[in-house]
Amino acid sequence: MIYLTRIEHFNAAHKLFNPDWDFQKNEEVFGKCANDNWHGHNYELYVTVKGEPNPDTGFVFDVKKLGEIIRDQVLEKIDHRNLNVDVDFMKGLMCSTENLAIGIWNELKKYLPQEVVLHCIKLYETPKIYVEYFG
Amino acid sequence: MKVSVFRKENFNAAHRLYNPAWSDDVNNDVFGKCALPNYHGHNYELQVKVTGEIDEATGYVMDMKVLSELIQQFIIERFDHKNLNLDTEEFKTLNPTAENIAVVIYNLLRPQIDKKVELQVRLYETPRNFVEYPV
Numbered sequence: 001m002i003y004l005t006r007i008e009h010f011n012a013a014h015k016l017f018n019p020d021w022d023f024q025k026n027e028e029v030f031g032k033c034a035n036d037n038w039h040g041h042n043y044e045l046y047v048t049v050k051g052e053p054n055p056d057t058g059f060v061f062d063v064k065k066l067g068e069i070i071r072d073q074v075l076e077k078i079d080h081r082n083l084n085v086d087v088d089f090m091k092g093l094m095c096s097t098e099n100l101a102i103g104i105w106n107e108l109k110k111y112l113p114q115e116v117v118l119h120c121i122k123l124y125e126t127p128k129i130y131v132e133y134f135g
Numbered sequence: 136m137k138v139s140v141f142r143k144e145n146f147n148a149a150h151r152l153y154n155p156a157w158s159d160d161v162n163n164d165v166f167g168k169c170a171l172p173n174y175h176g177h178n179y180e181l182q183v184k185v186t187g188e189i190d191e192a193t194g195y196v197m198d199m200k201v202l203s204e205l206i207q208q209f210i211i212e213r214f215d216h217k218n219l220n221l222d223t224e225e226f227k228t229l230n231p232t233a234e235n236i237a238v239v240i241y242n243l244l245r246p247q248i249d250k251k252v253e254l255q256v257r258l259y260e261t262p263r264n265f266v267e268y269p270v
Contacts, residue, residue, distance in 0.1 A: 011261065013149035013174040013218075032216035039216040040149040040176005042261050082149075082173035126147065126178050 003119055004060045005048040008070050010079035013040040014095040017084075038082060043100075044130075045070070046122035047108065051115070061116045073111045074104050097125040101133040139186040140195075142202045146215035149176040150231040153220075174218060180259040181210065181240065187252035197252055209243045233260040237268040 015038050016030040026034040033039070047070055051060040078087055083095040089103045101123040109118060124130040151174045152166040162170040169175070183206055187196045217223055219231040225239045237258040248254055259265040 009261070011175050011177055013176040035216050035218070035222070037218035037221040038149040038174050038176065039147050039218065040174065041147055042178040080168035080171050080175040082171075082175070085173045086171075126145070 001050055002053060002060050003048050003050045004063060004066070005046050006063055006066045006070060008045045008047070008067070008075060010043050010045065010075050011040065012043060012078055012081050012083050013038040014083040015039065016094065016096060018094065038084070041125050044124035045074075045104065046120070046124075047104075047118075048120040048122070049112070050117050050119040061113075066112075066116075069108065069111050074107050077107075097123055097129065097131045098133075101131045105133050105135060136189065137186055138189055138196050139184050140197060140199060140202075141185075142183050142199055142206060144181050144183075144203070144206045144211055146179050146181070146211050147176065148179060148214050148217050148219050149174040150219040150226075151175065152230055152232060154230060174220070177260050179214075179236070181206065182257040182259070183244065184255040184257065185248065185252050186255070187249075197249070202248075205244060205247045209247060210240055213243075233258055233264060233266045234268070236260075237266045241268050 015035060016033040017026050018029070021029070023034075047066065049061050049066065053060055077089070081087055083090050083100065087103075089107055090100065093099045093103070101121045104123065105118065105121045108121075112118060118135065121133045122130060151171060152169040153162050154165070157165070159170075183202065185197045185202060189196055213223060213225075219226045219236070226235070229235050229239070237256050240258065241254065241256050244256070245254055255267060255269060257265055257267045
């Protein structure tokens with residue numbers, strides 16, 4: 001079994017704000033991340049697929065195609081966007097790194113060929129903070 | 136004998152690049168995705184360089200703890216987890232490009248630091264894009 005990872009990056013604005021809570025409670029729980037006018041990050045996205053190398057190509061999956069799917073189906077929707085306002089697959093969800101990783105997993109699953117097994121979405125919000133989702 | 140000392144700090148902020156004197160079309164042509172209306176954001180990394188003679192008594196060019204506290208007080212508290220366009224006085228009418236942010240940071244720090252030492256700021260907007268001022 002080989003694990004193949006493609007690294008991409010995007011920049012986006014967001015805030016952590018639960019509309020069911022008042023402003024004070026949001027400030028207590030989320031601190032500066034609840035700032036009304038948003039803040040933002042340089043996100044780094046690691047997409048890992050797994051499988052056996054195809055004997056004809058030597059590839060688990062054509063990594064150029066993987067890059068195109070990530071760019072066309074995910075980055076087009078989130079790069080230079082406001083995650084709370086602009087992104088259809090985050091509507092109604094808290095825009096945490098955890099939920100964004102799950103959202104990216106679900107989007108990619110729709111567009112990856114059936115034989116490609118998605119293994120992990122690793123998403124860095126800052127160089128010191130990242131999440132991993134294994135489905 | 137002159138020596139340079141450096142201090143790195145980080146802040147996360149939202150912004151957009153938009154010239155209100157231009158139409159939306161011109162803004163889109165010039166700034167591309169950076170002009171999108173709902174903002175995007177970055178993990179900014181600020182590197183502050185102080186150059187001067189080593190003080191014989193302390194062995195320091197400048198006390199790094201003092202430098203760190205000045206950056207925290209005058210830069211990080213002002214810009215961290217903010218929307219640069221909406222939440223800061225400095226960018227109410229100034230486009231918050233990396234270039235302009237670096238000049239603003241220099242101008243905020245310069246009066247706080249001993250005139251005997253030289254000051255230069257390097258600002259990373261992403262790991263790949265950075266600017267320096269003065270040059």
